[in-house]
Amino acid sequence: MSTWRFDQAATRKSLAWMIVKDEYPFSCADGEGFSDLCATGMPKFQIPSRQTVSRDCYELYVAERLNLKKLLQLECQRVCLTTDTQTSIQRINYMCITAHFIDRKWKVQKIILNFCPISSHRGENIGKAIEKCLNDWGIDEVMTITVNNARSSDTAIAFLKKKMKNWPDGCVMNSEFLHM
Missing domain, CATH: 3.30.420 (Nucleotidyltransferase; domain 5)
Incomplete structure (x- = not known):
């Protein structure tokens, strides 16, 4: 077994990926059900605002666009x-x-x-x-x-x-x- 450490930034990035992959609205993190899930499974996770989620998704887009540009240039x-x-x-x-x-x-x-x-x-x-x-x-x-x-x-x-x-x-x- 290994020790696990909670990482707020990694969890926020994972939330952004979930929203993009599953085509959820930015407001999905505002829901009571999501809040209950986080309280149970990740009590240390500070649920970001809709604006923060939107910004995280945009940052994900910018990073992926750069990766795709590199792929096009190299491959x-x-x-x-x-x-x-x-x-x-x-x-x-x-x-x-x-x-x-x-x-x-x-x-x-x-x-x-x-x-x-x-x-x-x-x-x-x-x-x-x-x-x-x-x-x-x-x-x-x-x-x-x-x-x-x-x-x-x-x-x-x-x-x-x-x-x-x-x-x-x-x-x-x-x-x-x-x-x-």
Whole structure:
């Protein structure tokens, strides 16, 4: 047997991971049931406020984003992107961009790079949002981009082809097979 020591910081980090993994609201730590559980299982744990939980989750996001950037730099030669746009019930336009690549151990990786609001479903706006996302992540070697069959997707890909021609290693075979 070994001795165990309570660690407030580690427990707060674990709470943040629980909220992210299980998609709980930040307020879950405010509940009476959670308080009873902590009083029974971890009586030394000082339950953080909703604002502190929110801050802990954001710090977790920042750290994980840095880890993913390192993974992309070290393990990735080329990425294949998939993207799609939707409109929410509140009439807000959204776009999701996912990167797919094979790492050095030949394992397929799939990472959501961005889930963001966009100003419209116009092709140039979509292309600019994809370009900004690639720049933010430091991705400059793209193999393919898979999109739906909307006309705006053709415009977005045409916009990106023009931009990527100026990138040192932007596309394979002069962007001939970029659009999927």
